[in-house]
Amino acid sequence: MTISQHAESTTTAFIASSDVAETAAFPGSARVELIMGMPVSVDIRTALPARELNPLLDDAFAWLRWVDDTFSPVKEDSQIGRLNRGRTLRQIPELVEVLHRCDELSEATEGYFEARIDGVTDPSGYIKGWALERLSRALSNAGAGDHRITAGNDTRVRGSAAPGVRWRVGVRDPRDGVVRKVVCAHDLGIATSGGAPVVNPRTGEIQDGLRAVTVIGPDLGLADAYATAVFAMGPMPGRRFAADLARSGPYETMIVLPDGQEVTTPGFAEHGGARSRLAG
Incomplete structure (x- = not known):
């Protein structure tokens, strides 16, 4: 058994037993691989035949x-x-798209999200969520x-975990792994910085x-960048930006202060589950 096969079987068993208590098993398939230096999991619950699921998972990880x-x-x-070494680049539309969006996000966050610092380009604060x-x-x-x-502290859910059942995603404190909130949704991006x-x-x-800063919303790439920007701002500017963000659109924020106190925008609670805080 390969490492990825072992991770797949372990993750599938965990998902089946802990995420959807209403069902003993679920249709679909899941796989975990190490990409970008972290475990990345793709869990498909749609009831499709294996001849369709396996190529979908192959293509998913090839893309990542x-x-x-x-x-x-x-x-x-x-x-x-x-680019950072001044060498010739290939003509890749996605590269132009990402760099352009990073420039837009820099302007929207008054420079607190910035993919170019001291002449070095690094879109890491956006690219994982975008991908x-x-x-x-x-x-x-x-x-x-x-x-x-799921990749690191970023998660994108869509559809249902089981018929009529929303996905339940534990938002973990990135420093100690404690689940601070459980977010339930059928269609949502969740990014933690x-x-x-x-x-x-x-x-x-x-x-x-x-x-920590967690931002939830319809586009995981934007949520990822906003979470990075709010963290970079610090406590008071970050809280003001998060409040403005919630008033102007569908992105909600949870900020965790150094003492562990949680500050959330009003709409964040709308995605809460029966248990909003867990021990681990």
């Missing part, structure tokens, strides 16, 4: 590997690596409309005024 090979700032021959969002749409277009995709150091682009210093 392509994203990593193209946008990784640490791979010298990735397009981002080549999972694109994958989610592709799976839906292929007929697998019931799925959950704070697991890795976040730099305030205005000062060039690591921001340590917050413990």
Whole structure:
């Protein structure tokens, strides 16, 4: 048994036993692979035959590997690596799309989300959420409309975990793994920042005024970038931006302060489950 096969079987068993207590088993299939330096899971619940599910999972992970090979700032021959070294780039529409969106997000967050610092381009605060969002749409277009995709602290759910049952996603504190909230939804992106150091682009210093920031909304790429920006802002500017974000659109935020206190925008609670806080 390969590492990925072992991870797949273990994850499938865990999902079946813990996420949907109403059913003893579920249709579909799940797989976990190491990509971007982290375990990435794709869990499809749509009842499709294996001859369709397996190619869908193959294509899903091929896409994620392509994203990593193209946008990784640490791979010298990735397009981002080549850009930072002044080398020739391939004409890739997705590269133009991502860089353009990063520029828009920089403007929308008054520079607190910034993919270019000191002449170095690094879209990491957006690219993982963007990749999972694109994958989610592709799976839906292929007929697998019931799925959950998770990479690190980012999750995209769509459809149902079981007939009529919303997905339940535990929002974990990235520092100690405690589940602070359970988010229930049929169609939502959930992004948490704070697991890795976040730099305030205005000062060039690591921001340590917050413990974690979670943003939920319809586009995981935007939620990912907003979570990074709010964390970079720090406590008071971050709370003001989160409030403005909630008033102007469908993105809600939970901010965890250094002492563990949680501050949420009003709409965040609308996605809560029966248990909003768990011990682990």
